[in-house]
Amino acid sequence: MSCRGHPAGTSTPSNRREWAKFGTAVVVSVVVFAVFSVPVGPLPGLGSLLDPTTGLWSVAFYQRGLQTQTIQVPGLSAPVTIVRDVMGVPHIYASNYPDAWFALGYVHAQDRLWQMDTQYRAAAGRLSEILGPSMVSTDEFFRTIGLQRIAATAAAAREKAGGLDATVINAYVAGVNAYISALDPPDYPIEFKLLGYAPEPWNATMTLTEGALIAWGLMGxxxxxxxxxxxxxxxxxxxxxxxxxxxxxxxxxxxxxxxxxxxxxxxxxxxxxxxxxxxxLADPWIPDFVGAGSxxxxxxxxxxxxxxxxxxxDPHLQFQLPAIWYEAEMHTPPFTFNGTSYPGFNLRGATFPGIPAxxxxxxxxxxxxxxxxGADVNDFFVEHLSPNGTEYEYGGAWYPLTVYDEPIRVKGGGVVDYKVDVTNHGPILTEDNQTVSMQSTIxxxxxxxxxxxxxxxxxxxxxxxxxxxxxxxxxxxxxxxxxxxxxxxxxxxxxxxxxxxxxxxxxxxxxxxxxxxxxxxxxxxxxxxxxxxxxxxxxxxxxxxxxxxxxxxxxxxxxxxxxxxxxxxxxxxxxxxSNVSLADMQSFQLDVLDTAAQSLVPYILRAVTHPADAVESQALALLNSWHYHMYANSSAASIWYFFMQYYMQDTFGDEYAAADASNLTLPQFNTLENLTINDPTSHWFDKVSGGTVVVQNATTVINQAFHDAVSHLTTLLGPTAASWTWGEIHFREFPALSGLSALSRGPYSAGGDEYTLNVAAGLTAEGGPSWRQVIDLRNPDNSLAIYPGGQSGNPLSVHYDDFLVGSYLDGKYLPFKDFPNQDSIPAASVESIITLNPG
Amino acid sequence: MARIRFPDLGTRVVFLSAFIAAELLLFTGTWQLAYLAGFLAGMLSARIRRAVILGAASVLVAWAAYLVYVFVEGAGLQLADLVGQILGVGAGAWWLLTVMTLLMGALLGAAGGFTGCTAARLFLWEQAGGEPAGAAPEPPKS
Incomplete structure (x- = not known):
């Protein structure tokens, strides 16, 4: 280095100071870069999140892709028109059926890409890749069940069979990929940015893996x-x-x-x-049936x-945002496939993002x-393995285990080597004490x-x-x-x-x-x-x-x-x-009469002859005048709910505790109802404690449960029974699929319970009617539908949750009318028109 | 290595140059490049303190200008508010993401300015006892 006043190779105090300052600047710079580059848990470095043009801020322009426009996309054979109405529902008009399913794939990706990706990843056992080491056990479970292996086999088989489903899936996959391939990183949905990864190209196996996840949720x-x-x-x-x-x-x-x-x-x-x-461990990732049915x-x-x-x-599934369903309408002309003529797809209804149907x-x-x-289609087999663990015994002979290598990549580096052993029955689920496999129709x-x-x-x-x-x-x-x-x-x-x-x-x-x-x-x-x-x-x-x-x-x-x-x-x-109307059908779907209460409240009224105090007298009077509706403003509903809990616990809880079985599921309430009515002196009503048994009957336990329920409510809501309204303590809640509470909605005060047609189980119902439809076959245009949530997966969009407050939560429905062509949609109902042209 | 005389451009010119650089580099979609805008400001500054301030200010203002565009033309406010909620601060904390973003820009610019100034003094400008030749004299300290 040469420098005026400081020849190269010389070292003066001034020169050393300059180098020291430069060195300090370099160190400060490294620190600044490190601070903004180092990942924090599953999040990427702050730098990529805060980048004004490609980070979180770019999500602010999400609406650009949804505005009226014409887009050239590869994979189409003819133009397709997608009219989104003011509720964000796409109405798809295509001149042939593959293009229509292509367009459905496109709009699914437009509105729900992260939901599709993450539900697929959950089923495939690939959550660790995006969420880190905490997901390894969950991934191992899904790899063991093998939903992706099943889906891959099925995808190949369907392709080989050459059925209509293969054609539709291929068109749909092309539509999803047309969207993904045109997506610049700045335009990724917010969850991709928060987790710092990019969507993968979609394929038929992913569609079927997601289908298998839903299937497993309903049968697993x-x-x-x-x-x-x-x-x-x-x-x-x-x-x-x-x-x-x-x-x-x-x-x-x-x-x-x-x-x-x-x-x-x-x-x-x-x-x-x-x-x-x-x-x-896998439960939170399965959009399952919530025990309260459909x-x-x-x-x-x-x-x-x-x-x-x-x-x-109205299917009852776990609530989630983005919602599990996606509403759409589709119209195609008649077509012929494999020599069979079909009338064309002229559909409106509920689809799963990621699946074309x-x-x-x-x-x-x-x-x-x-x-x-809810059939029992999973059986469990205690297997006999050879001493070296490579063979299983069946019918007196030994067979080699089939072993699947399932390496699990983990965010932050590293791969967990995981192997799944499979017998003739199915995958081995545990080798803890015994080797147990599962045979399943999945x-x-x-x-x-x-x-x-x-x-x-x-x-x-x-x-x-x-x-x-x-x-x-x-x-x-x-x-x-x-x-x-x-x-x-x-x-x-x-x-x-x-x-x-x-x-x-x-x-x-x-x-x-x-x-x-x-x-x-x-x-x-x-x-x-x-x-x-x-x-x-x-x-x-x-x-x-x-x-x-x-x-x-x-x-x-x-x-x-x-x-x-x-x-x-x-x-x-x-x-x-005998003269059911459309309005009746809606009111039936929203009905909150609890027939368990209808059956057993008379037994309470007969059993509780000597209320302990004024509060119990008030509570009894409320039950006496109650018509068994679990309305949000009903106080008797609260009394009934807690009575049910205590009646179950007071009847069976002591025997379960004595048998060291308190972690197991109590019987269903109809079993207790049956004992109450038909076997009121059953030993299950006895009080078992510390090796002693006090003989009791249904009347004794009903009195105890009633007393417990009233005490509980007095502690919870005060000594005025009339103020114990059900809606004060009973809610519906809609958790975000991402787990982020800011993207969740609720809790909202609600009526209903586990046994009402309008299901809302527990004190905070995180599941229930996930889609409601009322179809009028005389005039299908009078039909109605709604679901909790909204069409968009983007939490910034009005369509993220616009079906909830003021609509779904109030028991309202939205029109479910057929618009056979683009011109039949009133201009005032149109939010945007996207034309997809072959490109 | 040949050295050149320090062009004492004045604060406004240095700021504007770095600001324009920051704005252009913003559209590369690579946040790390904001550092270069600060570096430019540092190179053109005679003293470290000024370099740091000008580096930080030029990137901060450039990014702030872009955020104004995001707020006006996009759903910037809703987005910032949502991120505030995600971070657990609650509704109405739209300022949090904004402040974090601008702070990052400012830090990158400042670090760039610091490095730019010291590097230029070592490697680029003709020097006179630790200050680039041509730099305005240091004002007397009161």
């Missing part, structure tokens, strides 16, 4: 393991009293059939508990005010909707889109039934109505794969090495529970037991279903109304 139960633990604690006979082979109490099954019983417990508690623990019903034309069928459906809705000729059958998942697309195209019951026959997993109660003939037709069937078990019932795990415990087939389609144009004039399902006592395939469907209170209520409402 581990009741057998819990039941095994109950048997371990109480013995087979007692456990069967708590969870009987056929649900207790009054039942209204879907269709009129013998139930068998399992033997003793085989599985070790440690193994069962290990599997249950792993499964619980509703659907249809009324024949000869019992409606319109002369044609009316159909209601309309799972609820109407095509103007028929309407459909599903509830979960491995047959894959052709459901073919089935649902067939239903979407069907115009009559024959076509509907032919298509629903293809439906495998998860078993669903699919309801149907059409407007053919004088009064149309209605029907319902529990459709899916129900395994026929040889030499065991499926209630308890069995010896995996014993080849006599096997599935010998599935219940024939014709023998699945169904009801078609019944004399009663209505069909329904509320997740109740679908078959009556005596059904030949009872053990194929299982024994644990919804307790049946909602089925009682809808049966009562439909049987009592």
């Amino acid at each position: 139960n581990f009741y057998d393991l819990e039941y095994n633990l109950l048997v371990e604690k109480f013995g087979a006979a007692e456990a069967a009293q708590l969870f009987p082979d056929y649900p207790a109490g009054t039942q209204y099954p879907i269709q009129p059939a013998a139930v068998t019983s399992s033997g003793a417990s085989l599985l070790s508690p440690a193994a069962a508990e290990d599997i249950l623990r792993k499964a619980a 509703n659907n019903w249809a009324v024949a034309g000869n019992r409606t005010s319109t002369g044609m069928p009316l159909l209601d459906a 309309f799972f609820f809705g109407t095509n103007g000729h028929i309407a459909w909707g599903e509830t979960n059958t 491995v047959y998942f894959g052709q459901e889109l073919e089935a649902m697309l067939g239903i979407n195209l069907a115009e009559n019951s024959a076509q509907f039934n032919a298509s629903s026959q293809d439906w495998r997993v998860p078993a669903q109660n699919i309801i149907y109505a059409d407007n053919n003939g004088l009064h149309g037709n209605i029907g319902i069937r529990s459709t899916g794969l129900f395994p026929i078990r040889a030499n065991y019932t499926g209630r308890l795990p069995v010896d995996g090495s014993n080849a006599s415990y096997t599935w010998t087939g599935f219940v024939p389609f014709a023998d699945e529970p169904h009801s078609w144009d019944p004399p009663s004039g209505y069909v329904w399902s509320n997740n109740e037991v679908p078959y009556p006592p005596g059904y030949a395939y009872a053990s194929s469907l299982g024994s644990l279903f919804d307790p049946g209170y909602r089925a009682r209520r809808i049966h009562e409402l439909l049987a009592g109304d």
